[in-house]
Amino acid sequence: MINDTFYDIAIIGGGISSCVFSSFHLKNGYQGRIAIIENGRNLGGRASTRNSISNSGWQLNHGSPNFNICNSNNNQSLKTFIQELLDSKIIQSDPSDLIELYEDPRDPKKIISDFHKCKNYTSSSSMSDLSKNILNHNNLKNQVDFFFQTLIVKIKYENNLWILTSKNGYKFMTKFLVCSSNLILHKRSLDILKINQIPLRAAIPINNDKKIDKILNLLNKQEYVQRLTFLIYTKSNYCYKDNYKNRFRYFLLNNLLEEKFKFERIIFQQQINNKIGIVLHTRNKEFITEYFQCNNKKKFKNILLDKFNQIFDKNSYINKLIDYQDISIMIWRASQPSGLGIPENLQVCDKYNIAFCGDWFDLEGFGRIEGAILSALKLSYKISSLY
Numbered sequence: 001m002i003n004d005t006f007y008d009i010a011i012i013g014g015g016i017s018s019c020v021f022s023s024f025h026l027k028n029g030y031q032g033r034i035a036i037i038e039n040g041r042n043l044g045g046r047a048s049t050r051n052s053i054s055n056s057g058w059q060l061n062h063g064s065p066n067f068n069i070c071n072s073n074n075n076q077s078l079k080t081f082i083q084e085l086l087d088s089k090i091i092q093s094d095p096s097d098l099i100e101l102y103e104d105p106r107d108p109k110k111i112i113s114d115f116h117k118c119k120n121y122t123s124s125s126s127m128s129d130l131s132k133n134i135l136n137h138n139n140l141k142n143q144v145d146f147f148f149q150t151l152i153v154k155i156k157y158e159n160n161l162w163i164l165t166s167k168n169g170y171k172f173m174t175k176f177l178v179c180s181s182n183l184i185l186h187k188r189s190l191d192i193l194k195i196n197q198i199p200l201r202a203a204i205p206i207n208n209d210k211k212i213d214k215i216l217n218l219l220n221k222q223e224y225v226q227r228l229t230f231l232i233y234t235k236s237n238y239c240y241k242d243n244y245k246n247r248f249r250y251f252l253l254n255n256l257l258e259e260k261f262k263f264e265r266i267i268f269q270q271q272i273n274n275k276i277g278i279v280l281h282t283r284n285k286e287f288i289t290e291y292f293q294c295n296n297k298k299k300f301k302n303i304l305l306d307k308f309n310q311i312f313d314k315n316s317y318i319n320k321l322i323d324y325q326d327i328s329i330m331i332w333r334a335s336q337p338s339g340l341g342i343p344e345n346l347q348v349c350d351k352y353n354i355a356f357c358g359d360w361f362d363l364e365g366f367g368r369i370e371g372a373i374l375s376a377l378k379l380s381y382k383i384s385s386l387y
């Protein structure tokens with residue numbers, strides 16, 4: 001079906017930065033109509049939840065399980081925003097256990113993890129609900145329309161309007177475009193979208209705008225961490241050794257242990273159905289390659305279980321895992337930007353009515369939810385002055 005839809009602002013992507021931007025912009029009095037166009041089935045992006053069809057009743061946060069805020073630059077709007085989320089019970093302080101695992105327990109050195117420093121928070125429900133609740137909090141006049149399973153593959157700037165085309169043939173017209181993901185600016189789009197020119201470059205040819213040239217140039221030097229998350233759906237008889245009651249329990253492996261077993265974090269997630277979900281995070285390149293090359297995925301799952309049981313052997317909290325209901329896998333091709341962050345003065349290009357937000361800017365919280373939120377708050381301020 002072909003459809004033409006006109007918006008004041010269209011946002012490509014429905015991750016947390018997109019939802020924070022929309023919510024904050026509406027709160028500050030924005031009256032226009034906004035479209036959020038998302039390739040996935042739900043909001044949340046990399047901070048989202050697997051609602052498994054084959055394992056109904058389970059909700060496993062398969063990307064970011066929680067988030068941490070440092071705000072050492074004391075950004076007042078970030079501080080106020082987090083306080084509002086706490087006051088409205090959208091988030092809460094994370095009371096969960098954080099247990100560090102060492103190769104040699106007699107010589108524990110504190111593990112430095114960017115994800116578990118400063119103050120940690122969880123969504124009061126699932127991580128996908130976090131983005132949804134943030135948005136709903138201020139979308140009181142239903143100014144936002146959502147388009148899911150809609151992948152934008154082409155963008156065009158014509159007569160001061162952006163025209164976006166999705167893979168399934170939908171067209172959107174908008175006065176202002178916000179890219180909350182950098183996919184359509186990056187060379188990985190060629191492979192993922194099966195196209196032969198980066199969409200933003202195709203829309204604005206080189207030498208038309210210095211800012212666009214600069215952002216494309218810098219962004220294509222940015223690197224990404226690939227991650228896999230393995231989601232274990234345990235059987236109803238699986239429980240902790242102790243009487244642990246909180247919703248989450250995080251285990252961090254130190255470098256030597258990560259090198260040995262290939263897992264970075266193991267996160268236990270108590271379910272409403274009283275079962276325990278376990279999410280194993282890996283960023284180990286050889287292990288990821290091993291997974292892709294392994295033709296016998298059942299055998300690979302047994303390897304996972306062996307490693308899990310070795311890690312928790314003689315541990316006083318976690319029981320041996322003999323059996324499971326299911327194991328599913330999530331592949332994160334670009335789980336986190338690393339290396340170079342994009343300077344925030346490139347966030348808005350007023351000549352072409354286009355702007356950007358997300359965790360890929362050089363802000364405190366680069367590569368984390370904190371950076372995604374901060375970039376969205378900053379963007380709302382920056383573009384308010386354009387109208």
Ligand SMILES: Cc1cc2nc3c(=O)[nH]c(=O)nc-3n(C[C@H](O)[C@H](O)[C@H](O)COP(=O)(O)OP(=O)(O)OC[C@H]3O[C@@H](n4cnc5c(N)ncnc54)[C@H](O)[C@@H]3O)c2cc1C
Pocket residue numbers: 012013014015016017018037038039040044045046047062063064065066067068115150151152153180181182183184227229281332334335336357358359360367368369370372
């Ligand atoms: C496994 C994992 C663990 C993590 N752990 C932590 C953690 O513990 N703490 C922490 O702070 N951070 C963590 N992160 C990072 C955190 O999830 C991200 O920093 C944050 O979610 C980024 O939000 P965003 O809105 O910038 O981008 P995204 O969440 O990536 O949102 C962008 C959205 O745009 C959509 N999209 C892209 N291109 C198109 C297109 N052409 N058309 C339509 N839709 C499109 C994508 O589907 C995506 O939903 C983790 C990430 C992963 C993957």
